[in-house]
Amino acid sequence: MDQNQLIDEFKRCKEDAVYFISNYVKVTHPVRGLVPFKLYPFQVDILEQIKNNRFNILRKFRQAGCTTISAAYSLWMIIFQKHKQVVILSKGDAESTEVLDRIKIMYNELPEFIRPKIVEDNKHTLKLSTGSTIKSRPSGKQSGRSLAGSLLIIDEGAFIENIETIWAAVYPIISTGGRAFVLSTVNGVGNWFYDVYHGAVNGTNSFNRIDIHWPDHPEYKRQEGFEDLYAEMEEKGLDVDAWESTTKANMPLKQWLQEYECEFLGTGDTYLEGYLLRRLVEDVDEDYWIKYNNKMRVWKEPSPEYEYIIGVDVSLGRERDYSAFHIFNSYTGEQVAEFYSNKTPINELAQILTNEANLYNNASVIIERNTIGNNLIDWMFNIHEYDNLWIDDKNDFGIQVTNKNREELLARMEEYVRNNFIKINSKRTIDELLTFIVDDNGKITADQGKHDDLIMSLSSSVFLLHILGEGGPLEMLHTEETERKPLEPARAVVHDGNNNELEEDLKWLMSTNKTES
Numbered sequence: 407m408d409q410n411q412l413i414d415e416f417k418r419c420k421e422d423a424v425y426f427i428s429n430y431v432k433v434t435h436p437v438r439g440l441v442p443f444k445l446y447p448f449q450v451d452i453l454e455q456i457k458n459n460r461f462n463i464l465r466k467f468r469q470a471g472c473t474t475i476s477a478a479y480s481l482w483m484i485i486f487q488k489h490k491q492v493v494i495l496s497k498g499d500a501e502s503t504e505v506l507d508r509i510k511i512m513y514n515e516l517p518e519f520i521r522p523k524i525v526e527d528n529k530h531t532l533k534l535s536t537g538s539t540i541k542s543r544p545s546g547k548q549s550g551r552s553l554a555g556s557l558l559i560i561d562e563g564a565f566i567e568n569i570e571t572i573w574a575a576v577y578p579i580i581s582t583g584g585r586a587f588v589l590s591t592v593n594g595v596g597n598w599f600y601d602v603y604h605g606a607v608n609g610t611n612s613f614n615r616i617d618i619h620w621p622d623h624p625e626y627k628r629q630e631g632f633e634d635l636y637a638e639m640e641e642k643g644l645d646v647d648a649w650e651s652t653t654k655a656n657m658p659l660k661q662w663l664q665e666y667e668c669e670f671l672g673t674g675d676t677y678l679e680g681y682l683l684r685r686l687v688e689d690v691d692e693d694y695w696i697k698y699n700n701k702m703r704v705w706k707e708p709s710p711e712y713e714y715i716i717g718v719d720v721s722l723g724r725e726r727d728y729s730a731f732h733i734f735n736s737y738t739g740e741q742v743a744e745f746y747s748n749k750t751p752i753n754e755l756a757q758i759l760t761n762e763a764n765l766y767n768n769a770s771v772i773i774e775r776n777t778i779g780n781n782l783i784d785w786m787f788n789i790h791e792y793d794n795l796w797i798d799d800k801n802d803f804g805i806q807v808t809n810k811n812r813e814e815l816l817a818r819m820e821e822y823v824r825n826n827f828i829k830i831n832s833k834r835t836i837d838e839l840l841t842f843i844v845d846d847n848g849k850i851t852a853d854q855g856k857h858d859d860l861i862m863s864l865s866s867s868v869f870l871l872h873i874l875g876e877g878g879p880l881e882m883l884h885t886e887e888t889e890r891k892p893l894e895p896a897r898a899v900v901h902d903g904n905n906n907e908l909e910e911d912l913k914w915l916m917s918t919n920k921t922e923s
Contacts, residue, residue, distance in 0.1 A: 419486065419520055427482065431478050431515075432511070432515040443474070446623065446624055448622040452475055455614060456585075460586070460612070462586070463588045463602055463616065464618070465668050466590065467620045467665065467668055468666060473505060476561065477512065481509050481540070485522060485538075488537050488538060491539045493543065494506070497566045498544050501544070505542050509542075545567060560590075561590070563598065564600070565593055569597075569599070573598065592664055592668055595670050595840045625646060675844050676841075676842065676843055677820070677839075690833045698747075698750075702744065703832060704742070712735050712736070715769055715874065717868075717870060718730070718863055720752070727748065728746055728748045728859040729746075730862075731759065731863050732863055734867050736770075738829070740828070741830050746860060759782075771794060772866050773803070775806055780804070783803045815866065815869055816861075838857060838858055
């Protein structure tokens with residue numbers, strides 16, 4: 407090309423990232439080696455959406471070339487725009503250097519007329535003579551404090567630790583005109599990526615949602631217009647028509663759903679399997695009425711021909727953890743009501759429980775007696791004189807939950823869910839199950855920042871349903887020893903905090919005049 411043609415070509419590349427990438431960028435393909443980056447239609451669409459929206463979030467399948475797209479777009483930006491800074495945030499140091507290495511390969515393969523000089527080149531930085539820079543960084547607790555850029559790219563955002571803190575730190579920097587592109591495969595629910603993605607779906611944030619699906623990829627699903635590609639694949643012994651069946655056969659279903667079907671539910675490390683969570687979500691019943699200022703949701707009033715049970719998990723009612731209870735029909739296994747509040751003191755909770763237990767045909771009530779549970783039992787039994795409280799084989803009221811029997815209780819709950827022995831109507835309960843995980847240490851727990859109070863009261867409910875189901879209607883035995891046995895007074899409450907907190911909590915528990923805040 408002569409000088410004028412080179413100038414025209416440079417202008418065209420500057421105006422159109424898709425044209426630049428398709429015609430001048432080369433990438434390393436795992437099978438074909440170094441090849442021109444010929445964009446597939448779904449990849450072109452991604453670039454167009456990045457161009458037209460300031461904030462984009464992409465839910466992707468594995469090996470879609472999306473990280474490579476963001477790398478190529480970053481290179482285009484620092485070549486054709488002056489004094490811009492692109493920051494790429496990856497989950498680890500290896501990933502961050504690998505992304506920048508891709509960009510450097512792309513740069514080195516460019517023709518000289520569109521290749522500015524390099525001013526700075528190291529493990530994490532590439533700066534060109536245009537004054538524009540790419541910084542590729544691993545995530546860390548303080549990452550957001552040092553990120554300032556015209557474009558922030560967050561790669562595999564669902565897997566980056568402390569991403570909430572990083573985003574909170576960096577957002578003020580890009581809020582005045584910067585742009586953000588977040589891309590990731592899914593990693594269950596309850597994390598920052600899930601929340602931002604669904605905020606984009608619901609229109610509660612400024613992000614533009616981008617969805618791609620594995621059948622969009624011509625190398626995974628046969629499409630018209632790619633005959634040359636399929637001929638090349640056949641020469642290398644690759645069969646596009648067998649890709650889906652072969653890939654599914656070579657990985658667990660959970661991994662397939664996460665890596666290729668982009669399925670949030672039941673991926674990640676959830677305690678319940680994905681198919682159970684999807685079934686629970688589908689069975690949610692939003693047709694309920696409310697009591698006690700929306701703390702209690704009711705699906706069915708008591709029926710005289712049925713018996714009912716109530717499983718209770720109790721907290722102080724001071725905006726820490728939640729007090730929760732479920733009411734189940736002991737014959738049908740259906741959840742008919744649910745209570746959930748972190749602002750209800752023990753004495754008020756005892757009155758509510760007594761009212762509802764009486765209403766539901768003198769329901770059998772099982773209360774977790776750990777720490778302050780004994781105070782709730784004291785209120786119900788001694789003050790409200792409600793006597794249909796679960797008593798264990800040692801004649802102790804309530805159930806003591808330990809590390810050992812906690813797993814047994816949860817396993818029984820999982821069994822009842824799996825076998826459809828219970829019907830859960832509440833979205834609040836199911837939302838907790840969606841973020842109830844097995845952590846890296848093998849502990850069954852609520853995900854970071856989430857709660858499990860509804861789950862623990864559900865497991866107590868299932869325990870009592872199981873006992874009643876095996877032995878028939880429960881007969882509450884009150885021996886003379888039981889009647890005389892004093893409950894632990896409030897002074898015996900155990901608290902994990904310091905002494906000041908303990909004294910304050912005891913005053914709270916001893917008060918009979920607290921009203922809801």
